[in-house]
Amino acid sequence: MHELSLAQAxxxxxxxxxxxxxxxxxxxxxxxxxxVVPDALQFAWELLTAESDLEGAVLIIExxxxxxxxxxxxxxxxxxxxxxxxxxxxxxxxxxxTGDEFTIQTIDVAEVA
Amino acid sequence: MGRFHAHAxxxxxxxGHDHDHDVGDHRGYTETGTVRVEVLERLxxxxxxxxxxxxxxxxxxxVHTVNLMSSPGAGKTTLLRExxxxxxxxxxxxxxxxxxxxxxxxxxxxxxxxxxxxxxxxAGFGGECHLDAVMVRAGMQGLPLDDLDLVVIENVGxxxxxxxxxxxxxxxxxxxxxxxxxxxxxKYPVMFRAVERVLVNKTDLLPHLDFELDxxxxxxxxxxxxxxxxxxxARTGEGIDAWCDxxxxxxxxxx
Numbered sequence: 584m585h586e587l588s589l590a591q592a593x594x595x596x597x598x599x600x601x602x603x604x605x606x607x608x609x610x611x612x613x614x615x616x617x618x619v620v621p622d623a624l625q626f627a628w629e630l631l632t633a634e635s636d637l638e639g640a641v642l643i644i645e646x647x648x649x650x651x652x653x654x655x656x657x658x659x660x661x662x663x664x665x666x667x668x669x670x671x672x673x674x675x676x677x678x679x680x681t682g683d684e685f686t687i688q689t690i691d692v693a694e695v696a
Numbered sequence: 697m698g699r700f701h702a703h704a705x706x707x708x709x710x711x712g713h714d715h716d717h718d719v720g721d722h723r724g725y726t727e728t729g730t731v732r733v734e735v736l737e738r739l740x741x742x743x744x745x746x747x748x749x750x751x752x753x754x755x756x757x758x759v760h761t762v763n764l765m766s767s768p769g770a771g772k773t774t775l776l777r778e779x780x781x782x783x784x785x786x787x788x789x790x791x792x793x794x795x796x797x798x799x800x801x802x803x804x805x806x807x808x809x810x811x812x813x814x815x816x817x818x819a820g821f822g823g824e825c826h827l828d829a830v831m832v833r834a835g836m837q838g839l840p841l842d843d844l845d846l847v848v849i850e851n852v853g854x855x856x857x858x859x860x861x862x863x864x865x866x867x868x869x870x871x872x873x874x875x876x877x878x879x880x881x882x883k884y885p886v887m888f889r890a891v892e893r894v895l896v897n898k899t900d901l902l903p904h905l906d907f908e909l910d911x912x913x914x915x916x917x918x919x920x921x922x923x924x925x926x927x928x929x930a931r932t933g934e935g936i937d938a939w940c941d942x943x944x945x946x947x948x949x950x951x
Binding site: 585588592595596597600607608611613616617664665666667668675685687689690691692693 | 861
C-alpha cells in the first residue's frame, strides 16, 4: 500500500547520495515486521525510476527475519507471526533482535574519472 | 522479482534479479566498475527530518499533538465529534483532517473545533493513503498553533501505511471497532505496535456480534505488551469521559 511512498523515499535519498553519478544498484534492508511487500516495492521502484535519472538502477531488497531472544530460556527464535513470544518456551519476555530494520544500506554508482 | 526464500544459514530474503550478492564481496570497488557508497540512512529519513521540525514547532507553541489512526469506518470522526463536544471550552483544540478527497469529515467538525485544517492527499500530494510529515506541515500552517492546547491529527483511514510515518506527533492512538475482528493485531502488527493507546470503539454492538473481546485483548498484548487499551462507544458515550480525562491529563502534563 505505501510501497510507492517508500520507493519515492529510496529514490530521493539515492539521488542525493549519487550526486549526479549513474546508479547501478541500491540495496535496502527491511525487517520482517515492517509489512512491506517486496514485489510491490519492486514494482513501484521500476515504475518510479523509468525514464528518470535512476532508470535501470536495480533495487536489492534484503529481507531480515524477525528474531527474538528469550530472557527466560535464552533461546533465539524466528517469528513468522508478529507475536512477540519465545518459539521454544512460549515466554513473552523476549527482546527483539532483528526484524525492525528499515534502512538504505548502500548504493553502487559508476566511477567518475 | 523473486519471492522470499530461506537459506541454510537462516536468512530469508528475496532477490531483485537472478544472481546472488555477497555483501562482503561488494565493499569498495565492485566487479562492474562501480563504487559502493555507504548510506545507512533510515528509509524514511527525509520524512523524519520534517517530522522533527514539526515536533519542534508544536512544542514551541505549547501544543500537545495526537495522531489518531484507524481503518476506514472505525469511528474516528464520530469519536472526534464527541470528544470536541465534551472538551469545548476546557481545551482549545485544533484538528488536522486528513482525507484522500472531500471535506465531508472536516465539515462535521468545523462547528465544534477551535480550528480545522483540511489536508486532501489527492490535492498535490499524489492521493496518498496516509499523512506524512510534509502534509502535516501543510496542515499546521492552517492552524493558529499559538492559541491552541491540543491538536488532533485525524489520519487517513488505513491500518497499514499511517503507522509507518512519523508526522511530529507526541502520541499515536488508534481507534479499533469491534466489528473488525479479533485477529487484526496479528494482521496489522505495524499499526498495533506503533500506538501507545488502543481505543476499542462500538462496544454497544458487542451483544450483537460474535466478537471475542478477550481473544482480541490477548492478540493486542502479544503484539504490543505496552499498549493501553480502553473500551468506549462514540455512539452511546460510554467511556468517552475517561478518554477525555486521559487527553486532558496528557495536555496538562506537557508529556
